[in-house]
Amino acid sequence: MDSSCTCEHCELRELFVVNLDEKSMDIICSGKLEKDYLAGETIIKEGTRIQDFSYLKSGLVKLFRSDQSGKEQIITIAKPMDYVSLLSVFSNERYNYSVTALEDSVTCNLKMEDIKSLINTNGKLALNLLGKMSKVADTLILESLEIRKKHLRGRVAYLLIYFSKTVFYADEFELPLTRKEMAEYVGMTTENVIRTLSEFRRDGILKIYGKTIHIANMESLQSISEFG
Numbered sequence: 001m002d003s004s005c006t007c008e009h010c011e012l013r014e015l016f017v018v019n020l021d022e023k024s025m026d027i028i029c030s031g032k033l034e035k036d037y038l039a040g041e042t043i044i045k046e047g048t049r050i051q052d053f054s055y056l057k058s059g060l061v062k063l064f065r066s067d068q069s070g071k072e073q074i075i076t077i078a079k080p081m082d083y084v085s086l087l088s089v090f091s092n093e094r095y096n097y098s099v100t101a102l103e104d105s106v107t108c109n110l111k112m113e114d115i116k117s118l119i120n121t122n123g124k125l126a127l128n129l130l131g132k133m134s135k136v137a138d139t140l141i142l143e144s145l146e147i148r149k150k151h152l153r154g155r156v157a158y159l160l161i162y163f164s165k166t167v168f169y170a171d172e173f174e175l176p177l178t179r180k181e182m183a184e185y186v187g188m189t190t191e192n193v194i195r196t197l198s199e200f201r202r203d204g205i206l207k208i209y210g211k212t213i214h215i216a217n218m219e220s221l222q223s224i225s226e227f228g
Contacts, residue, residue, distance in 0.1 A: 033052075035109060039102060
């Protein structure tokens with residue numbers, strides 16, 4: 001479902017338009033559109049033309065690429081206040097990755113031509129966006145390096161801690177990824193992910209109830225993440 005929305009009390013004002021005057025704000029807000037997506041629904045499809053500047057207002061999404069055989073490689077997980085279009089929006093005419101909702105999500109979409117017009121006349125805004133793009137790139141590089149340097153148990157532990165500390169802020173949460181998606185994200189086989197989760201449960205580190213994960217021993221999990 002699409003709906004118009006107001007910028008008056010939106011997080012976007014602080015994140016993005018802090019450097020805009022009221023006239024520029026009016027330009028942005030007049031063309032802004034909210035879109036609702038159900039879990040599993042495609043938000044952005046790889047190869048489609050870039051027309052909007054998209055910001056995740058609520059929910060959780062995965063950014064991924066598909067190879068010729070259809071196998072997915074998850075790039076990152078985006079959470080509220082993340083810009084899901086920032087990786088491609090200024091460097092390509094078409095998206096070079098897809099975005100799918102992991103849970104019911106809402107995006108805020110700004111007209112690309114309005115953004116580009118404002119960038120041409122507003123140096124502070126341009127620098128703000130460059131800073132955000134650099135931060136996104138740095139985060140992706142560091143995440144990838146951090147995961148790849150770990151052994152199998154360490155990779156799974158790292159991902160679980162990420163969801164606990166960064167996404168859900170709780171020791172118990174519903175895992176938003178399937179076992180297959182977890183494997184794609186951390187560069188393992190699905191079988192290894194399943195076996196590692198079973199080992200964590202056997203060792204009393206986790207309690208697992210279907211898709212619900214309860215971290216019973218965070219200290220042990222952090223140790224495995226750090227040294228595993």
